[in-house]
Amino acid sequence: MLERYGEDVTQHPVGDVELWERTQGGKKFGIGSSDSSFIITGTLSSSSGSTPTYAEYQRSQEKVQELQFQVEELHNRVEDVHQKMREEVQHHMREEIQQQMREEMKEEMQRQIAELMKKFGNPDNST
Numbered sequence: 299m300l301e302r303y304g305e306d307v308t309q310h311p312v313g314d315v316e317l318w319e320r321t322q323g324g325k326k327f328g329i330g331s332s333d334s335s336f337i338i339t340g341t342l343s344s345s346s347g348s349t350p351t352y353a354e355y356q357r358s359q360e361k362v363q364e365l366q367f368q369v370e371e372l373h374n375r376v377e378d379v380h381q382k383m384r385e386e387v388q389h390h391m392r393e394e395i396q397q398q399m400r401e402e403m404k405e406e407m408q409r410q411i412a413e414l415m416k417k418f419g420n421p422d423n424s425t
Contacts, residue, residue, distance in 0.1 A: 302317060303309060350358070
């Protein structure tokens, strides 16, 4: 790299396939007949037939937008269901609390009536 590109390593290019193959003695250990350029740089050395057309790009963008819309709709539906569940739980809790309060009031009234009956006696038993 120093011979070819000089001392300033910031100016050295990334992925010099030719230099890499030369340093390996022309051998491609572990990559077999794979595209050396793709292994080193992540880009194909030949772009024939591999670059998507603009129409394919547009279709993929439309599909992405459609999927994003579907995800947003599902998110909204889930939020609606959660809200309805919260409301239903709150409603049932209110009903349970009201029922419990009625029971407690009934028991308290019965207790007070029993106390009054003891204190003043039963008028039917006075004869």
